[in-house]
Amino acid sequence: MSNQQILLIDDERGISDPLSYALRKEGFEVTCSYDGQDGLRRAQSLLPDLIILDLMLPLIEGLEVCRQLRGDPRTREIPVLMLTARTEEIDEVVGFNMGADDYVTKPFKMKPLVQRVKALLRRPHLKEQSVDVVSRQGITLDRLHHRAVAEESELPLTPTEFKLLWTLLRQPGRTFNRNELMDASRGEDANAFERTIDVHVRSLRQKLGARAVLVETVRGVGYRFRDEPHESVVTETNAI
Amino acid sequence: MSNQQILLIDDERGISDPLSYALRKEGFEVTCSYDGQDGLRRAQSLLPDLIILDLMLPLIEGLEVCRQLRGDPRTREIPVLMLTARTEEIDEVVGFNMGADDYVTKPFKMKPLVQRVKALLRRPHLKEQSVDVVSRQGITLDRLHHRAVAEESELPLTPTEFKLLWTLLRQPGRTFNRNELMDASRGEDANAFERTIDVHVRSLRQKLGARAVLVETVRGVGYRFRDEPHESVVTETNAI
DNA sequence: CATACCGGTTAAGATTTGATGAAGAGGCAA
DNA sequence: TTGCCTCTTCATCAAATCTTAACCGGTATG
Known part of the structure; x- marks a missing residue:
């Protein structure tokens, strides 16, 4: 048996x-x-x-x-x-x-x-x-309630920014190219200017403040969420 | 990549x-x-x-x-x-x-x-x-995460260098001519100046440091990644 | 030894790439 | 309708990266 x-x-x-x-x-x-x-x-x-x-x-x-x-x-x-x-x-x-x-x-x-x-x-x-909550490096996303929290404060993310960060956060360290991020953030609407992602990343980083460095640029490929803790963020975290 | x-x-x-x-x-x-x-x-x-x-x-x-x-x-x-x-x-x-x-x-x-x-x-x-990670002689390439690691330290490779090393590493011991390496690293137009590869190989070797010897020159043909950790004496003996 | 060939090295110039600011385009609710 | 909010597109700039070309020294070959 x-x-x-x-x-x-x-x-x-x-x-x-x-x-x-x-x-x-x-x-x-x-x-x-x-x-x-x-x-x-x-x-x-x-x-x-x-x-x-x-x-x-x-x-x-x-x-x-x-x-x-x-x-x-x-x-x-x-x-x-x-x-x-x-x-x-x-x-x-x-x-x-x-x-x-x-x-x-x-x-x-x-x-x-x-x-x-x-x-x-x-x-x-x-x-x-099927996971509804992902949490990495002090950032927590809850897609059921569509809430994004960094440490204490709530992040006011737009839907696109949320999906973008969700995608990156679910597989930290993995590099996504712009098409993959496009798909992930905008459903299957495939025909859009790739560089739109850059703009979303930018506003995402702005809202992430000190944690912006967690969203890393991989030149020539795309973006990824940082896997290991980052010094400046640790410092920031301690300071708060 | x-x-x-x-x-x-x-x-x-x-x-x-x-x-x-x-x-x-x-x-x-x-x-x-x-x-x-x-x-x-x-x-x-x-x-x-x-x-x-x-x-x-x-x-x-x-x-x-x-x-x-x-x-x-x-x-x-x-x-x-x-x-x-x-x-x-x-x-x-x-x-x-x-x-x-x-x-x-x-x-x-x-x-x-x-x-x-x-x-x-x-x-x-x-x-x-399908292979996303290749590892030989202490060098590891991960194309999903787009990371290159030698022993402990991360290698900051440019996209072209990464693809070049990826190609060599996947078939160690096989000699690639410059056109093949051109293909592999530049994907698109194969009609560029062949010697460009030499320059990429050089910067690759520089970043590899002590491991530079692993990227071997095959005079008159091209380049290859070394298969054996040490001198080819053993190989010669076995081969005959 | 002379010579043609080949790869290593270097630096300048060309190209590509991503960040950024700003200007529309819709959507949606008041 | 107007007034936000969000998404997209575009232009521009600086930096990273790639290519080209010239020069050099080593190597095979006669």
Whole structure:
């Protein structure tokens, strides 16, 4: 029972039978389900370590199953491996951002698929859970209440500035180019002058005051939020 | 160089020019190649994150390029997006099972294609093996954070120096000629003065300090990153 | 030894890049 | 409507970076 449990949701016996066989031979415990509704119920009762999900399912579509899995806190973190018939479907799935963790196109070879399964199970589960509060270097952002606080005082950020800082703060040290920041701060409106970001960064820095140095410029690339503490800020912090 | 690199292999300027422009505007680094042979060579020296490949090419056919890319362990895992003239061709291509990851029929709209590119690059299993950190001989490059570290201290590299070192470091021991290094560091126009590379190498060596010897000159050919920590005596003996 | 070739070095000039100030353009509520 | 507020665009400047070209010394070759 120390074996890892896999829930396989697929209505085609021609696929699920050999697949479940191959997985069992690898030492996994496999439970099969042949439609979406049943699969969803089993997922919630079994809480397996991994779910393999066909995109085309009777009763409930694969995407809907995935959505509901993600909506339930008990199953939210279970990795999902999606089976799709065509490459283009992957785009859709990715587009819907349904949170599948990997995709395999049918027809597939058994060995690579098992490899993928193992890789997913091996993966450290630092999946970015939906976080509403981020706090770094004395700056705290709460996106539910749309509040930004630096030490004591509240920062009056505009929506764009807020999203910008949110993006930077969530992955401190990572450098974002202007396009990524554009996307992050303005949704998917892709066609805008890149340098607009510079202006937002500027006003952001102004409002950050002494902490402005935390938003670093990476020349030729973009911007990033400083990872390690900065001397002048520490001094400032102490002084307050 | 937090940016992802795309190699575009297409001989029709009417296609490759606007496409490379669109991709660059999206923040990708794009290198263009106008025939199969050259494209193959560039793929092997650049090791881009994605390759866009026209099916009809001079010198070597697209399918043959694809086959050879799949045959080389260095390029085997790089996703390939194939451009084809007619829908029926897709079937043929799929039939040959040449391992292209996606197909787009010409003529295509710019936006959807860019979407496809992004989707391909976002695919989880590709993400897992795409390399963002390279570390050799005590030097570590992280293109996501855009950081270069030697032992303890951070190296303040300019964008060009970073890309140069990134290229050398990814395939230690392999000698790159100046054109290849030009490509890698300047992405765009390959028709610049070759000796420019020498100057970049020099400033790179200066910043590397004691580790400067790791960037070796191969007289008459180009440069390479040293593979072995010490003298090549052992290597010689083993080689014979 | 002479010579052509090659890479190292240097500095000046050209180009690119980001910061900044300011001027519209909409949006929205009073 | 007017009066903010926010976002975008543009022009300009200074600094960082890249390229070019000239000069130098080492090396292979005859």
